Each structure stands twice: as structure tokens, then as C-alpha cells.
Amino acid sequence: MSFLKKLFKSSEKRKSDDIKKQDVSLSLDDTFVHNFIELGGKFLYCIKKEDVVVSLSNIIEENNWNKISCNNTELKKYIKAIDIEVSDKSSTDIPFFTNCEQLISENGSLLFSSNQLKDIKISTLTNDFIVFAKTSQIVKNMGDSLTGIKLKYKGNLPTNISSIKNYKLNKEDDSFMSYGNNNSKKLYLLLLEDF
Numbered sequence: 426m427s428f429l430k431k432l433f434k435s436s437e438k439r440k441s442d443d444i445k446k447q448d449v450s451l452s453l454d455d456t457f458v459h460n461f462i463e464l465g466g467k468f469l470y471c472i473k474k475e476d477v478v479v480s481l482s483n484i485i486e487e488n489n490w491n492k493i494s495c496n497n498t499e500l501k502k503y504i505k506a507i508d509i510e511v512s513d514k515s516s517t518d519i520p521f522f523t524n525c526e527q528l529i530s531e532n533g534s535l536l537f538s539s540n541q542l543k544d545i546k547i548s549t550l551t552n553d554f555i556v557f558a559k560t561s562q563i564v565k566n567m568g569d570s571l572t573g574i575k576l577k578y579k580g581n582l583p584t585n586i587s588s589i590k591n592y593k594l595n596k597e598d599d600s601f602m603s604y605g606n607n608n609s610k611k612l613y614l615l616l617l618e619d620f
Contacts, residue, residue, distance in 0.1 A: 460533025538583035
């Protein structure tokens with residue numbers, strides 16, 4: 426009888442070990458959200474455009490902001506319903522509301538270009554970012570992101586392509602590729618479902 430108990434216990438132990446070893450396979454958007462939040466980003470999911478306005482209003486109210494910078498005419502439509510002063514010029518003193526090129530799933534980073542930033546380096550902009558994006562902008566990795574930019578802007582590629590990979594202020598990044606270029610930002614992401 427003890428032989429049978431040992432046999433069944435060992436098979437139960439193997440089953441529990443197998444369950445522990447299984448990798449969890451998340452979808453592209455779930456992986457992005459998980460990685461983005463792990464890096465300290467604040468994520469707000471929006472099902473419809475009205476949700477974007479409500480979320481934006483709540484962010485502004487939560488932070489007691491009375492002025493915001495935005496250089497995108499499409500995004501200014503979301504701000505119209507909110508009682509806040511809007512500046513076309515970016516400043517280190519006021520939050521920056523912008524869109525982005527791509528959302529990179531494998532590491533939770535956001536890719537920007539001169540279409541959003543003009544010729545300004547991310548590190549010289551305000552620490553407070555509110556970024557609007559759509560679920561269709563989520564890509565697997567940096568390679569897919571750059572390929573997407575090439576296809577989108579055939580013959581007229583944007584310049585100043587850079588990313589924000591850290592959403593906790595004052596966190597040091599010891600990566601060789603990031604040396605001297607700290608792009609840490611307090612970042613809110615308004616992600617609109619468009620599939």
C-alpha cells in the first residue's frame with residue numbers, strides 16, 4: 426500500500442511542477458499593458474472617444490493642472506470640452522498632451538518621432554506626459570515599430586525617433602544605449618480601443 430501512495434504522490438508532484446513551469450502566453454496588448462504598468466506607467470483604457478475626454482479631465486483634476494501644452498490639432502478636440510488653458514508650445518513647467526508613433530509590447534515603451542516632438546529631445550521636455558494612442562498602434566518589438574514607421578511614411582521618414590522606457594522619475598538607467606539620455610517621465614496613457 427505504501428508503494429501505491431508513493432507512486433501517486435510522485436505523479437501529483439510532477440503535475441504540480443509542470444503547472445508551475447508553464448509559461449503564461451499573453452496577447453500583444455495584454456503584454457504591453459503588463460510591461461507598461463511594471464515600468465510605472467499609468468494606464469487608462471478607453472472604449473469610446475467620450476471616455477478619452479472623461480479620463481483626460483480626471484487626470485487634469487487629479488494633478489490640479491490649470492494649463493496644458495498640445496501641438497496636435499486632432500488632440501485639441503478632446504481638450505475643448507475641458508476648462509483648461511492650452512498652449513501650442515511645450516514647456517518644462519506644464520504637462521504635455523501628445524500622441525505617439527507606436528506602443529512596443531515586449532518592453533512597454535512608447536516610440537515618438539518629430540511628428541510629435543518636432544526637434545525637441547524628450548529629456549528636455551516636461552516630466553508630465555499624457556499620451557493618446559490606439560490599440561492598433563501596439564507592435565511586438567522595436568523592429569516591427571521601425572518597419573511600421575517606414576511603411577506609414579514612405580519616402581518622408583520622420584526624424585528625432587526616440588522612446589520613453591521608464592515611467593518612474595529619477596530612476597537611473599545603466600543601459601549602454603541610454604547613457605546620458607534619461608527619458609524618464611511621469612506618464613499617463615489614454616488607450617482607445619479601435620479594433
